[in-house]
Amino acid sequence: MFLYKAVVGVNKQLNKLVTIPFPHVEAGIDSISRAGELMSLVGARKAMIVTGRSSSAAMLPSLCDSLNAHEIDYAIFNQVMPDPTIATVATGADFYKQYNCDSIIALGGGSPIDCAKVIGAKVVKDRPVRTMAGKLKIRKKLPPFLAIPTTAGTGSEATVAAVISDPAARQKFAIVDPVLLPDFAIIDPNLMTGLPPGMTAATGMDALTHAVEAFIGTYNTPLSDSYAKQAIEKIFTFLPKAYENGQDIEAREQMAMASYEAGCAFTRAFVGYVHAIAHQLGGMYHIPHGQANAILLPEVLRFLHPYCKQRMKELATLIGLSNGNEFIDEVVSLNNKLNMPDSFPELKAEDIPLIAKRALAEAHGTYPVPGYLSQRQCERLLEQFLIATQKEATPEPVTPKCVES
Template identity: 45%
Template sequence: MLHQCLVSVKKPFIKMVPVPQPTCISGRGKVNDIAKICKQLGVSKPCIVTDHVLMKLGLLDSLLQTLDDANIGYSIFDDITPDPDYEMVRRGVEHYQNHASDSVIAFGGGSPMDCAKAMAASVKTNKDVAKLPGLLKVHRRLMPIIAIPTTAGTGSECTVAAVVSDVDARKKRSITDPFLVPKVAILDPELMLGLPAQVTAETGADALTHAIESYLSGYANTQTRQWSVSAIKRIFSELPTAYEDGNNTHAREQMALASFEAGLAFTRTYIGYVHAIAHQLGAFYHVPHGRANAIVLPLVLEGIQQRDNARLTQLAVELGYKDSVHGSASSQFTDAVNALLERIAIPKVVKELQVEDIPHIAQQAIKEAFGEYPVPEVMSRLECQQLLEKLVELGVE
């Protein structure tokens, strides 16, 4: 009951805060529009935030050449590694200021996106990044942020959050503010061609988790549910193809659009227990976020389905499932999720998970979700521990 009261207090507050939507530019070769976009935004000295691997692979070559041809000066901060922490953001802020930058181009997966947005917030507020986690602590317009994802999963190109690791506390902290939403998102499937199958699978499962948890959220509305359903349909249809044929441009573009739609949805509805647990696995063991979500998702869905949850049934029906001799609509949907994850070779085990850590991980996950995430069903700490123990049991079998 207390959980419901807290959610009911926060829901109207969330509704009062408008969330902007970035301009979305989608299609093959659209990364080459970067100079035109910079000029439209009045940008002359962008700071490009990316990582060494993408630089080495040459994925930025076309973008950099386009900027060079347009005589737009830029600097490159490519020190990003998975799970950016406070210190990484601080180095990025120093780089931005030393180069007198006037904007940010976030190029890459979720880590460059998160770091870029946290850098922008720190620069504009003139506050150390460690003081920014929480709700509405940015509270001012940022410099233009142009987001160019190279994976289809995080949805960071259109969300209000930047997740940064607090190494000392072994926690992931979220800076949440509508001003963090990028001005423009460029979805270019050519940047995703040849992405490793495992990365394709894990990031795709991340987008699927966003879409499902958004639909099941107590904050969902007609628009967010439409985005969620559209994203899930695209993922069910195109993720196996993108996984099996990494050079299929159509599948890549459809997955990019699915990730964008899921991002639009969950940034307005919040998330749920899948993310709450996955965040702890990332903070404790550096398990990639998409993989952690994918492993936990079926177990959380199973718990929701067993309680005959009305929202899950509604989602299943909207996706075309019906009660039949094969089971209820919700059970058929849950089975379909499991089948998809098996097809893209998502593991059922968190190999890094240590039995002695389970009580603390469960405690932190429940603490993160309690009163914050408008979950469809309430999970106790004991239930969370039992869920995590299943992962260990699966590993032993």
């Protein structure tokens, strides 16, 4: 614990020396129509569009029309799947060079945006992706970069981080460098109205986790606190509305801004144990990141509450409650409203020690958590979800009914 505190203390001071800019943001209905104008400002002549195979297909015509209007050519790389891998990044970097691109546009959720970030990094550094893991391993400006999120959760359009999967190791790893921040971000709620309820819920809980972990962590600043609080207020108010009615444009717009604000908060104040554990569960079992965060958040907060009571009380007051325990209960209530699961059926007992070890290595190497979780405590936390899963799988005993003769 002493070593961890020393590392966090040093990193906190170093963090103050790193200037994290903001992207230029265009927000509002049909703001995607300004994509061509933005890219023309940086002299783009041929953009590589990084997206998924189907999820963003409906949005492509609007983007392409805007680029065409400004005489910007483009090549579409639509091979990004959830949890983008090292191989996808390498293929994408080859694609960029093959089609003589000079700029990058990411269209989609966190996976395409994160993948686009690391493709840009590999283009300018030309080194194995795995060697970029950690902090400040790139330090070279990426090609002009526009991020257009189509989900309200990851906030990747506002962050200096990207998460990539290593299938061979069954592991995810983070790459953190200010150069990964997009030059531009377009936040258009129209792009999110078709998002299914389940994905709306999971991505929204991802944004909530970003904001909460940024607020209770020890790197928090008045600026990160302001962004985190704005995001948390919006999420508790508008996430259930967006979940119930995907066509509610006000709810979609507010959630899009909440995701961006949470991204601004955590890219300056970092996240914590929830993300560290969720990354390992995603790498091991391909559990959707937002869903993993939603399930883990209440239990991690219960553990951390004694170490950050005042901060948790502030969050409770923010949404009209009295104390941290009530705030945690409200997170559980929100999960229930969104029909989020409360366990991990994929979790195997024999994997728990490795998951805990990897999660703690990630957290204690990077994240300023308010209280220290040991290997055994992390294992016990995970075992709770194993027990919950086993209970779900075991049918209730049938009590024989008395039959009158």
